[in-house]
Amino acid sequence: MSLKTHFKNNDKLTYPFKRICLKLSGEALMGDKSFGLDPTIVSRVADEIKQVHDRGVEMCIVIGGGNIFRGVMGASQGMDRTSSDYMGMLATVINALALQNALERIDVAARVQSAIPMETVCESYIRRRALRHLKKSRVVIFAAGTGSPYFTTDTTAVLRASEMDCDVLLKGTKVDGIYTADPFKDPDATRYEHLTYEHVMRDKLNVMDMAAIALARDNNLPLMVFSIREQGNFYRCIEGENECTLVDTCDAV
Numbered sequence: 001m002s003l004k005t006h007f008k009n010n011d012k013l014t015y016p017f018k019r020i021c022l023k024l025s026g027e028a029l030m031g032d033k034s035f036g037l038d039p040t041i042v043s044r045v046a047d048e049i050k051q052v053h054d055r056g057v058e059m060c061i062v063i064g065g066g067n068i069f070r071g072v073m074g075a076s077q078g079m080d081r082t083s084s085d086y087m088g089m090l091a092t093v094i095n096a097l098a099l100q101n102a103l104e105r106i107d108v109a110a111r112v113q114s115a116i117p118m119e120t121v122c123e124s125y126i127r128r129r130a131l132r133h134l135k136k137s138r139v140v141i142f143a144a145g146t147g148s149p150y151f152t153t154d155t156t157a158v159l160r161a162s163e164m165d166c167d168v169l170l171k172g173t174k175v176d177g178i179y180t181a182d183p184f185k186d187p188d189a190t191r192y193e194h195l196t197y198e199h200v201m202r203d204k205l206n207v208m209d210m211a212a213i214a215l216a217r218d219n220n221l222p223l224m225v226f227s228i229r230e231q232g233n234f235y236r237c238i239e240g241e242n243e244c245t246l247v248d249t250c251d252a253v
């Protein structure tokens, strides 16, 4: 069965999607570099976002910071974990500002909202204000994670997608879905088209941390994992084409 048919047949899912949340890891903005941002990639990702936005879909984005700094990295080098996590959260703000700028350059109205207040740089996270931006067709980019250490931006994405009442959370990665094994290391690895939250948790499939998956399950938030590297793939996933892995409560597509 195609994903589109699955979406249409499932009364727990709203389709076509009216409001979505996109999770982008910091690495998605890094391209082939080993650190930081690649401006060409940031522009390309902005184009992908515009393509979906032009379709009339309300969109918020949660952005990671792993291309600049991760809390566990600092902690492994002797820093205290909390300070290290704050540095990681600040890294996400850098990425958010870069993406906001790239979107504005192609005439997509965008607002960064940070969970750590920094008034001179961007708005603070205020749920009702974010909802108002979405209703006005502005893309809202959530930065600084949850604002608390010991969390990840994957958990933030599930949290914000739930708070914004999104129909689905899409996670843009380097690969086009969830595989039975690491497709870069194992040539026999195959992609799942559809999984339940329980399956992901039981087999410890490498897609999001367990806190994020459990929160998605508890809030019945469907997840789609797709490759942001393939041009037009984001749009095709929104169209319900099977170029991703869907995680929800149903057993089979």
Ligand code: UDP
Residues within 6 Å of the ligand: 024, 025, 026, 027, 063, 064, 065, 066, 067, 069, 070, 071, 072, 084, 085, 086, 087, 088, 089, 090, 091, 092, 144, 145, 146, 147, 148, 149, 150, 151, 152, 153, 154, 156
């Ligand atoms: N972080 C945090 N609390 C949050 C979200 C993120 O402390 O709610 C920190 C954490 O140190 C993390 C870093 O921010 O390593 C960057 O986020 P993440 O690793 O999720 O980024 P991604 O892997 O998506 O690029």
